[in-house]
Amino acid sequence: MGIQLRELKEKDIPKVISMFSNLSEERAKVSFVEIASMEEIRNWIKNPNTFVYVAADGDVISAVLRAKRGKGNQSHTCNLTVAVDFNFRGNSIAKELTEFALNILKDKGIKIIRAYIYSNNKTAINMVLSCGFTFAGNIYMNHFDEETGKYIDDLIFHKIL
Ligand SMILES: CC(C)(COP(=O)(O)OP(=O)(O)OC[C@H]1O[C@@H](n2cnc3c(N)ncnc32)[C@H](O)[C@@H]1OP(=O)(O)O)[C@@H](O)C(=O)NCCC(=O)NCCS
Numbered sequence: 001m002g003i004q005l006r007e008l009k010e011k012d013i014p015k016v017i018s019m020f021s022n023l024s025e026e027r028a029k030v031s032f033v034e035i036a037s038m039e040e041i042r043n044w045i046k047n048p049n050t051f052v053y054v055a056a057d058g059d060v061i062s063a064v065l066r067a068k069r070g071k072g073n074q075s076h077t078c079n080l081t082v083a084v085d086f087n088f089r090g091n092s093i094a095k096e097l098t099e100f101a102l103n104i105l106k107d108k109g110i111k112i113i114r115a116y117i118y119s120n121n122k123t124a125i126n127m128v129l130s131c132g133f134t135f136a137g138n139i140y141m142n143h144f145d146e147e148t149g150k151y152i153d154d155l156i157f158h159k160i161l
Pocket residue numbers: 028029030080081082083084085088089090091092093094095096115116117121122123124126127128130
């Protein structure tokens with residue numbers, strides 16, 4: 001069938017939960033690992049300020065991208081989170097899904113998109129840089145990494161749309 005980039009649909013939710021559970025087992029450095037309830041994802045679909053796009057091949061979901069719009073005087077901004085299933089990485093899916101989403105968000109009036117990325121997540125750093133994001137600052141020592149016993153920064157990247 002081939003990979004299609006599209007909005008998240010209700011029928012995708014169980015597959016998305018399963019993908020997030022795999023990310024959690026992998027201990028991926030992405031906030032999706034904390035999401036385990038169908039209801040939470042259903043609320044993303046209902047919320048007009050949360051935009052979710054997937055890469056899908058038939059019933060198989062290989063990537064999820066969520067953009068959360070800011071409130072009030074931050075409504076021109078979105079925060080981006082993206083993850084690709086372990087088995088599908090390295091095939092430009094994250095890059096293509098991000099570019100797909102940014103075009104839609106620009107049409108919706110979003111002016112700036114941000115991504116917060118753990119400073120030890122080199123793959124994700126390269127990914128956002130390859131999509132034209134700029135390093136914009138950091139939140140120093142924001143997380144403690146139990147595996148290494150070290151503090152990790154949140155790096156902030158942005159892209160003007
Ligand atoms: C980060 C992630 C989304 C990348 O997905 P992907 O589909 O494999 O990435 P792509 O194939 O689209 O690659 C895009 C760019 O990322 C970089 N990249 C990809 N895999 C890489 C690797 N193993 N090592 C270093 N850089 C890598 C490259 O710069 C690549 O651009 P290029 O192909 O032009 O060189 C994926 O590794 C993932 O889901 N990780 C766990 C979740 C996560 O950390 N999300 C980020 C939080 S926002």
